Amino acid sequence: NAGVTQTPKFQVLKTGQSMTLQCAQDMNHEYMSWYRQDPGMGLRLIHYSVGAGITDQGEVPNGYNVSRSTTEDFPLRLLSAAPSQTSVYFCASSYLVNTEAFFGQGTRLTVV
């Protein structure tokens, strides 16, 4: 069982470029979310989804878009990359509220 799969694992972008981070889960979880991890700041919520067709903003949504067309997939789009978006990005999913979150392996993104 794959769990939560994120691609790519590493990415370097130039300022102004756009890209999509892919996230897929095979556990039939309704809840999916994207976090970014920065040194000394823990993980901060970017966007989340409670089911197909439903998304909402988290703590740090600016510069990112998401969509949820299926239960399995929850891609994160960087519209115009900026150096401030250099970070490690994690996709997570959970089955019910108050249950553990399962994480993907993370994407290390560098914007130059």
Add this chain to the structure above:
Amino acid sequence: AQTVTQSQPEMSVQEAETVTLSCTYDTSESDYYLFWYKQPPSRQMILVIRQEAYKQQNATENRFSVNFQKAAKSFSLKISDSQLGDAAMYFCAYTSGTYKYIFGTGTRLKVLA
């Protein structure tokens, strides 16, 4: 707003010894869940242990146990018989009635041989 605080950026422990990582949180909710996640150099986030706030008994998973003090809003992680493989970043996390998780800033644990 709920917050999670880990006041120890870095801790060291001798192999086979015991270490305690601290976590405090702030919430007005009465029903919530707390977690400790381990992040080794591989970057993968691994659940170590979870605690339901309505349970008075402290959770235990093999060498890992928590000291949950609800009134003090404290949730520390004790690692017994520390092993080299325990070296990692440890995050305390909180959730209450939603799918959102609030994370602390993490504690980097070094295990000395």
